[in-house]
Amino acid sequence: MTHHDVVVVGTGVAGLTAALRLAEDGARVIVLAKGVGATHLSPVTVDVLGYDPERVARPLEAVQRLIEQRPDHPYALVGPEGIRAAVAWFKERFADGPLAPYAYTGDVERNMLLPTAVGALRPSAVVPETMAGGEVGDGDVCVVGFRALKDFHPLLLTDNLNRLGAVSARGLELDLTPEGRADINALGFARAFDDPGFRGQLTIRLADRLRGDERVALPAVLGIADPHHAWADLQERLGRPVFEVPTLPPSVPGMRVFATLRERLRRAGGRVVLNNVVTGADRAAGRVTAVRARVGLRDVVYGADWVVAATGGFASGGLELDSRWVGHETALGLPVSGIPAVGSDRFRADYFDSHPMGRAGVAVDGDQRPVDATGAQVFENVLVAGATLAGAEPWREKSGDGLSLATGHRAAEIILAESGARAGAAAAGIGG
Amino acid sequence: MTALRADVLVIGGGATGAAAAWDAALRGFDVVLVDRADLAEGTSGRFHGLLHSGGRYVVKDRLAAEECVAENVILRRVIPHCIEDTGGLFVTTPDDDPAYADRFLQGCEETELPAEEIPVAEALRAERRLNPRISRAIRVPDASIDIWKTVWSLATGAAEHGARILTYHKVIDLHSADGAVTGARVRHEQTGEELDIEAGFTLNASGAWAAQIVRMAGIEGIGVIPGKGIMIAMNHRLVNTVINRCTMPADGDILVPIRTISAIGTTDIRAADPDEIPVTQDEVDQMLDDGDRLVPGLRQARALRVWAGARPLFQDERSGPAAADTRDVSRTHAVVDHAERDGVRGLLTMSGGKLTTMRLMAQDLVDAMCRQLGTERPSRTEHERPPGAEDGEYMRLGSRLRRREETLQDEQLICECELIGRGRLEEAMRNSGTANLDDIRRRLRLGMGPCQGGFCIYRATGIEHAIERLDGAEASASLLSFLRERWKGVWPILYGDQLRQARLDDWIFQGLLDVEHLPEGAPVASTEEPAPV
Numbered sequence: 001m002t003h004h005d006v007v008v009v010g011t012g013v014a015g016l017t018a019a020l021r022l023a024e025d026g027a028r029v030i031v032l033a034k035g036v037g038a039t040h041l042s043p044v045t046v047d048v049l050g051y052d053p054e055r056v057a058r059p060l061e062a063v064q065r066l067i068e069q070r071p072d073h074p075y076a077l078v079g080p081e082g083i084r085a086a087v088a089w090f091k092e093r094f095a096d097g098p099l100a101p102y103a104y105t106g107d108v109e110r111n112m113l114l115p116t117a118v119g120a121l122r123p124s125a126v127v128p129e130t131m132a133g134g135e136v137g138d139g140d141v142c143v144v145g146f147r148a149l150k151d152f153h154p155l156l157l158t159d160n161l162n163r164l165g166a167v168s169a170r171g172l173e174l175d176l177t178p179e180g181r182a183d184i185n186a187l188g189f190a191r192a193f194d195d196p197g198f199r200g201q202l203t204i205r206l207a208d209r210l211r212g213d214e215r216v217a218l219p220a221v222l223g224i225a226d227p228h229h230a231w232a233d234l235q236e237r238l239g240r241p242v243f244e245v246p247t248l249p250p251s252v253p254g255m256r257v258f259a260t261l262r263e264r265l266r267r268a269g270g271r272v273v274l275n276n277v278v279t280g281a282d283r284a285a286g287r288v289t290a291v292r293a294r295v296g297l298r299d300v301v302y303g304a305d306w307v308v309a310a311t312g313g314f315a316s317g318g319l320e321l322d323s324r325w326v327g328h329e330t331a332l333g334l335p336v337s338g339i340p341a342v343g344s345d346r347f348r349a350d351y352f353d354s355h356p357m358g359r360a361g362v363a364v365d366g367d368q369r370p371v372d373a374t375g376a377q378v379f380e381n382v383l384v385a386g387a388t389l390a391g392a393e394p395w396r397e398k399s400g401d402g403l404s405l406a407t408g409h410r411a412a413e414i415i416l417a418e419s420g421a422r423a424g425a426a427a428a429g430i431g432g
Numbered sequence: 433m434t435a436l437r438a439d440v441l442v443i444g445g446g447a448t449g450a451a452a453a454w455d456a457a458l459r460g461f462d463v464v465l466v467d468r469a470d471l472a473e474g475t476s477g478r479f480h481g482l483l484h485s486g487g488r489y490v491v492k493d494r495l496a497a498e499e500c501v502a503e504n505v506i507l508r509r510v511i512p513h514c515i516e517d518t519g520g521l522f523v524t525t526p527d528d529d530p531a532y533a534d535r536f537l538q539g540c541e542e543t544e545l546p547a548e549e550i551p552v553a554e555a556l557r558a559e560r561r562l563n564p565r566i567s568r569a570i571r572v573p574d575a576s577i578d579i580w581k582t583v584w585s586l587a588t589g590a591a592e593h594g595a596r597i598l599t600y601h602k603v604i605d606l607h608s609a610d611g612a613v614t615g616a617r618v619r620h621e622q623t624g625e626e627l628d629i630e631a632g633f634t635l636n637a638s639g640a641w642a643a644q645i646v647r648m649a650g651i652e653g654i655g656v657i658p659g660k661g662i663m664i665a666m667n668h669r670l671v672n673t674v675i676n677r678c679t680m681p682a683d684g685d686i687l688v689p690i691r692t693i694s695a696i697g698t699t700d701i702r703a704a705d706p707d708e709i710p711v712t713q714d715e716v717d718q719m720l721d722d723g724d725r726l727v728p729g730l731r732q733a734r735a736l737r738v739w740a741g742a743r744p745l746f747q748d749e750r751s752g753p754a755a756a757d758t759r760d761v762s763r764t765h766a767v768v769d770h771a772e773r774d775g776v777r778g779l780l781t782m783s784g785g786k787l788t789t790m791r792l793m794a795q796d797l798v799d800a801m802c803r804q805l806g807t808e809r810p811s812r813t814e815h816e817r818p819p820g821a822e823d824g825e826y827m828r829l830g831s832r833l834r835r836r837e838e839t840l841q842d843e844q845l846i847c848e849c850e851l852i853g854r855g856r857l858e859e860a861m862r863n864s865g866t867a868n869l870d871d872i873r874r875r876l877r878l879g880m881g882p883c884q885g886g887f888c889i890y891r892a893t894g895i896e897h898a899i900e901r902l903d904g905a906e907a908s909a910s911l912l913s914f915l916r917e918r919w920k921g922v923w924p925i926l927y928g929d930q931l932r933q934a935r936l937d938d939w940i941f942q943g944l945l946d947v948e949h950l951p952e953g954a955p956v957a958s959t960e961e962p963a964p965v
Contacts (some may be wrong), residue, residue, distance in 0.1 A: 032507070038939075041936065042938065042939065042943070042944070043944060046647070050946075051949075055949075091596045116944065116945045116946050117890070117945055117949055118890065118893075118945045118946075118950065119904070119908075119910070119950070120945065120947060120949045120950045122949070134952075146842070150844050150846060150889075150891045151640065151853070151890070151891065153890075153893070153894025153895070153897065153898060155894070155897055155898050156893060156894045156897040156898070159897065159903065159904025159907075160908060160950060160951065162904070163904055163905060163951045164951050173898065180839055182841070182842055182843050182844050182854075183843070183844040183845055203949060214950075218629040229783040246888060246944060247944075248887060248940060248944070251950055284839070290789075299715070313940055314931050314932055314935040315932060315935035315936045315938070316932075319930060320931075320932075321926075321927045321928065321931050322732075322927060322928060323732070323735075323927045323928060325927065343713070344921075346922040346926070347926060349919075349920065349923070350916065350919070351915050351916050351918075351919035352912075352915075352916070352948050356833065357926075360552070372845075376647075394943065395935075395938045395939045395942040395943035396942055396948075398943065398946070400939070400943055401768040423624075431499055
């Protein structure tokens with residue numbers, strides 16, 4: 001049996017953030033996951049808070065109000081200062097990361113309004129530099145899509161954008177196919193955009209079709225190996241600002257985040273191990289002593305001083321509801337709260353309503369320790385982060401990756417502080 | 433106000449109406465068919481997909497069984513392309529009386545239903561998920577039938593013989609003159625435009641809505657009890673043979689493999705209004721327990737959708753009070769002759785019946801019309817095949833995949849779950865006469881697979897907009913309307929993997945696309961009830 005200071009379960013933004021933050025301070029960390037996480041599905045823009053339920057312009061101020069109204073919201077665990085610290089930390093990870101100078105830009109004090117692939121305007125605080133140019137403001141936009149990329153429809157996008165009256169936009173759909181195939185997904189296009197030859201072909205196609213000082217919007221597929229240079233090179237070739245619009249999974253910007261955090265974790269001495277389905281824990285005296293994982297047909301035991309549960313919510317399989325309407329946390333069997341009792345409504349009849357089931361998740365105390373229905377702590381050395389937490393509907397609030405980032409970051413801070421204290425004020429590193 | 437003239441007006445675009453239009457058109461009548469919504473959007477599109485062998489009725493309703501035995505053979509002959517020859521099994525579960533199987537076999541013999549008892553081990557070898565504790569198994573010629581394909585095929589066939597098919601045209605009044613119905617006024621449900629249809633004869637094939645129609649002609653005393661039947665589509669084919677419990681017909685005793693799913697059904701509960709048949713949590717739970725009895729572990733399998741249909745169970749004040757359980761009302765159909773009953777000529781109503789006997793029902797209806805008109809034109813539907821059935825082959829599960837594989841590199845796949853290519857989607861959008869994504873869904877099965885439109889509906893919206901079927905406002909409204917419609921059929925079964933899928937779809941539509949903050953646009957007409965898979 002191996003032993004680590006911290007076993008992190010889950011490799012989305014919350015898990016990777018917690019792991020990296022810990023490893024950077026010298027903790028021996030391993031990340032166990034069944035497969036890649038929500039980074040490959042989500043645009044990974046840092047949405048702190050977009051709606052409350054009105055559209056939010058100043059996210060940190062709105063978070064403060066939200067916490068006062070809803071003390072059970074997971075943002076209450078971190079507070080505005082926790083968000084600010086986590087976002088600053090996250091931005092720094094890119095500044096000198098493996099994809100540098102690819103960077104995140106923006107300010108947690110202020111939301112940008114960025115067009116979505118269907119042409120709505122979505123509030124977001126901190127986004128990849130390649131997306132920030134989409135902020136609604138002055139300047140016309142030409143949205144360019146590709147017939148071979150079925151997950152991005154420029155004409156629909158521009159038509160809706162024009163209906164909002166916020167900007168003047170028009171769309172172009174090009175018949176440019178990187179590999180001559182009719183059906184290529186976002187990742188296929190991203191690989192093509194890493195190739196200067198493909199960017200040159202695009203430039204030729206667009207040269208005489210762009211007008212005045214139009215900005216150019218493209219689906220978020222501008223490179224996966226070296227996205228900064230793919231984007232900067234296109235801006236130079238076209239002689240005008242270019243920005244990315246996130247679209248359906250697979251998410252290229254999310255993969256860039258995964259690659260960055262995982263590589264930095266590796267350099268800091270930690271690692272991500274996939275194909276590990278965590279099935280339970282060994283426990284003693286209110287503590288988890290080891291995490292059990294199924295790897296293929298084998299069971300592997302990972303000893304741990306600390307465990308961070310960041311397996312995601314119902315979308316990721318971290319939480320499950322069975323057909324008798326009982327909720328389960330799938331990795332460690334933590335209690336799930338917020339599931340309406342049998343006989344009461346779990347969902348409302350209108351899809352866009354807020355549903356009673358929406359906020360179900362693992363409830364925690366102020367230090368992110370899971371608690372049971374009576375509020376009693378379940379394990380003293382397990383912390384929960386990200387979409388597993390009860391109390392939020394991030395897809396409605398547009399708080400998704402902000403929540404994961406801030407609670408993942410704080411889980412690490414808590415472990416570092418407590419293990420440091422336990423080891424004695426003079427001792428460096430953590431241990432337990 | 434525009435006007436239309438026809439020999440025959442058929443009211444209702446379900447299986448019976450489409451079959452009546454096909455039958456009448458083949459006999460040389462000039463036909464107009466109207467439906468207030470899309471074809472097969474009412475009861476027909478909300479059943480389980482079972483083409484009865486007749487086994488379900490052999491003990492209880494001999495006449496119904498005999499009709500099914502005959503019609504099963506005829507439909508296999510004339511619309512094989514809509515039928516998958518799955519075969520069926522009647523099995524005795526530990527909760528059933530083993531002696532019923534003897535009565536069942538005797539009933540089969542008397543109705544000439546080709547049934548054969550097989551060793552339990554053989555049944556279990558063929559269907560490995562079947563409850564291993566069954567004590568008897570009897571093989572019958574059940575099959576599954578794709579109802580949309582059937583209704584569209586018959587309607588297209590009718591149209592090729594001159595019939596005009598008007599969907600989204602609701603009858604708002606019947607015209608009468610000299611004691612006869614002479615046509616109807618209809619309203620286009622999307623444009624609001626009204627249209628008068630003059631018809632020599634009117635056939636009321638509106639099923640659960642039939643009483644509402646005849647009242648427009650001043651006819652009282654006919655009631656239709658909507659019998660609510662709920663069904664749950666399970667992802668995957670849990671079985672490849674239709675499985676029936678060998679017992680008196682009850683709730684949740686049929687499991688039908690159809691296309692890539694299996695449907696578990698059904699209930700029979702009196703409802704007040706055919707337009708208001710909500711599915712309750714208890715019903716879902718009961719259905720899952722019933723399904724678990726046939727296929728242990730069904731509760732752990734992934735449920736895709738739930739829907740409810742309103743069976744039209746007729747009551748005529750002149751033939752006595754209603755039975756308490758709608759299942760006891762005969763499923764055998766009858767033509768109500770309003771000339772005889774009410775002194776109103778030119779109007780016939782089809783009452784009762786079942787999907788399996790739709791062709792016979794249509795034939796009886798048109799025969800009755802011919803008698804009243806004093807003309808002799810025999811039905812041809814017993815042998816004539818509608819378009820699509822030319823090669824005489826049954827529908828096969830793998831045929832869509834086989835066709836798809838031929839164009840794998842050359843054509844975009846828009847709906848991965850149901851293997852719908854871009855060409856087929858664009859063609860359907862251009863030719864369907866509707867821009868409603870929900871209508872396209874029924875035509876092609878778009879968004880009916882495991883992801884329930886999570887990926888393909890954004891794509892389809894974009895394509896529909898790009899080929900200029902819809903402007904931005906309409907496309908957006910259509911997308912929102914689709915999401916709302918889909919939700920009605922999924923939320924009662926959201927647990928396990930389907931909840932996971934639904935939450936991923938939330939992240940896509942709300943988290944990523946923010947569709948709920950699209951600018952408001954003109955609404956696209958939609959239906960109110962959970963729609964079938």
